[in-house]
Amino acid sequence: MSETILKLQDVAVFQKENLILNDITLLVKKGEFVYVIGKTGSGKSSFMKTLYADLPLKQGTGSIVDFNLKSLPEKDIPFLRRKLGIVFQDFKLLPDRNVNNNLRFVLKATGWTDTSKMDKKIEEVLDKVGMKTKGFKFPHELSGGEQQRIAIARALLNDPEIILADEPTGNLDPQTSVEVMKVLQDINQTGRTIIMSTHDYALILKYPHKTLKCDGGKIFEVIQKAV
Numbered sequence: 001m002s003e004t005i006l007k008l009q010d011v012a013v014f015q016k017e018n019l020i021l022n023d024i025t026l027l028v029k030k031g032e033f034v035y036v037i038g039k040t041g042s043g044k045s046s047f048m049k050t051l052y053a054d055l056p057l058k059q060g061t062g063s064i065v066d067f068n069l070k071s072l073p074e075k076d077i078p079f080l081r082r083k084l085g086i087v088f089q090d091f092k093l094l095p096d097r098n099v100n101n102n103l104r105f106v107l108k109a110t111g112w113t114d115t116s117k118m119d120k121k122i123e124e125v126l127d128k129v130g131m132k133t134k135g136f137k138f139p140h141e142l143s144g145g146e147q148q149r150i151a152i153a154r155a156l157l158n159d160p161e162i163i164l165a166d167e168p169t170g171n172l173d174p175q176t177s178v179e180v181m182k183v184l185q186d187i188n189q190t191g192r193t194i195i196m197s198t199h200d201y202a203l204i205l206k207y208p209h210k211t212l213k214c215d216g217g218k219i220f221e222v223i224q225k226a227v
C-alpha cells in the first residue's frame, strides 16, 4: 500500500499577513513526481517554502515525512530539513570552496564526522548526478547545468525521502534543462518523491507527471493534454 509522504488539509499560505494561497487540501504519496506550475507571483515559491518550513503553517494542518508542520518548533526545523533535499533555481553553492568541500560542509553541518564515510558519500552522490570527476572544481569553473547537478548531489547527501525543487531549471537552457530533468527522473525512479515547481511547459510535456496549478489564490490539479 502506498504511503502518504505529504498531507495538507485546509492549508492557507501567508507571506507575513498577506494571504497567498487558500484552501489547499492535498495528498502526495511516496514515490510520486509532482509539478507545481503557475504564473509569476502566483505563489509557487511560497507554497514550497511552507513545505520546508521556511514559512510557518499558520492555518490548516499539514505533515511532511512525519513532521507536523503546524506545531513544528523552531529547534526541530533542522531535523526536518535533513529529511528533505532542497534544490533552488540559483544553485546556492558556496563560491569559495570546491565541489568536494561544498558537499563536505553540508555533511559536517548535519553531524557527520568520519572522514572516510564522508568521502564515500560524496563520491556516491557525485556519481548519481554524473559528476564524479568534478569534485576538485570550484563552482565558477562549472556550467550552470553542472552547478545544478552538484546542487542536486548536495540535496541527496542525507538520503532524503523527498526532494523539493523550486524552479531547478529556471536558469538553464532547454537542452541543459532536459539533462537536469533526467537526473531528477532517475532519482524519482529510485523511489524518492519529487515536488518541483516550474515554468517550463516543454519539460512537463516531455516528462508528464501529476501537475498542480497555483492560480487565483488556489491550488488545483490540472490534467495534461497529450501532444
Ligand SMILES: Nc1ncnc2c1ncn2[C@@H]1O[C@H](COP(=O)(O)OP(=O)(O)OP(=O)(O)O)[C@@H](O)[C@H]1O
Residues within 6 Å of the ligand: 015, 016, 018, 020, 038, 039, 040, 041, 042, 043, 044, 045, 046, 047, 214
Ligand atoms: N518575502 C516576501 N515578503 C512579502 N511578500 C512576498 C515575499 N515573497 C513573495 N511575496 C509575495 O507573495 C506572492 C507570491 O510570490 P511567490 O514568490 O510565491 O510566487 P511564485 O509563483 O513563486 O513566482 P515566480 O514564478 O516569479 O517565482 C507575490 O505576490 C509576492 O509578491
